[in-house]
Amino acid sequence: MPRNIAFAAALIPLALAACGTPQERCIARNTDEYRTVSSLLAEVEGNIARGYAWEERQVVRDRLTQCRDYYRDDEGKVRVGYSPCWRDYVDTERYRVPIDPAAEARKRDNLAARKAALSDRAQAVVSACREAYPEEA
Known part of the structure; x- marks a missing residue:
């Protein structure tokens, strides 16, 4: 993916979070660590699959x-x-x-464990935000 497209794709969630509904802003504000860990995990898995970073x-x-x-x-x-x-x-x-595959595998395992630990909290936050700010259909 070209750099400019990747940069624009990274800005889209920020722009949407700034102008989203109260429920969307609540979810975005309280799940940022989970999304960051997920992004890092995807990057590390890509590095391992390619064999380089x-x-x-x-x-x-x-x-x-x-x-x-x-x-x-x-x-x-x-x-x-x-x-x-x-x-x-x-x-x-x-x-x-070049990457060290063993170090990247350890990093992947740590990020996967952190993501699993954050997953329950993120689901609870999403439920709480949906209750606090119900959207009208």
Whole structure:
């Protein structure tokens, strides 16, 4: 998944939580740790399945572009012109990182246990939020 799409997909729940119903906001506010652990578990399982992890780094590159130049013409008026110039821009680059399968398996097991422990609390919170803020059909 391209980085921009992943970033937009991560923002959608935040935007929906900000403008959702009181019940949805209650559920989102009280199940954030469960959702975070679930997300981390999915990432670790993906790393194990692929055999490597992804990391990102910022890289500064040059780009040839048009720059605005101001100059005075023969009559003394300020004019605008354009000329080619080099500009720096920052690009985000993803790269593969080797993993230790044993360490990733331990991490997966710990996250799965934590998710199971949080699951009961999350279900109770969802039920409580549904009772406190019933939605009309």
